[in-house]
Amino acid sequence: MKKIGFIGIGNMGGAILSGYAQSGKTGHNQLLAFDMNSELCEKTKEEISQLTICESGRQLCEKSDIVVLGVKPQVIESVMKEIAPAYTDEKTVISMAAGVSMEFVERYLGNDAAVIRIMPNTPAKVGEAMVAICRNGNVDDDVFNLAESLFSVIGRAEFVEERLMDCVIGVSGSSPAYTYMYIEALIEAAVKNGMDAETARIFAAQSVLGAAKMVLESPESVEQLRINVCSPNGTTIEAVNKLFENGFMEDVKEGFQAAVDRSIEMGSEKQ
Structure with a gap:
């Protein structure tokens, strides 16, 4: 049994x-949580009856075997300072802060700290997350396998080398937003052609879901x-040619690169 805490x-x-x-x-794993938003803690406790709410990040770290840091990069430093006095080397810390390296975490917890870094995305809410996961040399196989199983139940978890984490942000961490933009554009175009918005939402979203499953x-x-899909002289080839003509794929690549570049920039800010 492990005590898994979420800050x-x-x-x-x-x-x-x-x-x-x-x-x-x-x-038999126990779940603990702490968040500065007490109302959110209360609401989450109502939804997850077996959840234990802690009074601080430090208290959570003291009680947990595995500490999952779900905080933004802007506040990761203050959280690390808070939990460092409660950390011991038999605990494992999992960070999902974009642009924050494992070396940064080790700086506060020590070179012997067991650190896992992940990059998930928001489809975790519907059990379809894509989670990149890596570890430092202090994480044993049993704990890493538990971490993989933890994130596999909310979607798909794949090991990547840490050097690829910035790339992961572009291809999966941020990309649901680009996909929502594509779906939004389809809905707006369908409404313009006479379909009601809710029906258009279903048709567009299901088509994206099916296409992704095909891939x-x-x-x-x-x-x-x-x-x-593109029959000669058919409807789809007309649409595809127009998208190529307007630079659709290049726009997506540029958006991807902007996310990657910002991740690299955020990482350099933590040096």
């Missing part, structure tokens, strides 16, 4: 906590999947 249970931390609690796979399950390349 910061807002959008991302809360999504992971709720997803794990509702997965039915917590076993994950088909042995064909993404390019070939696109070609397969």
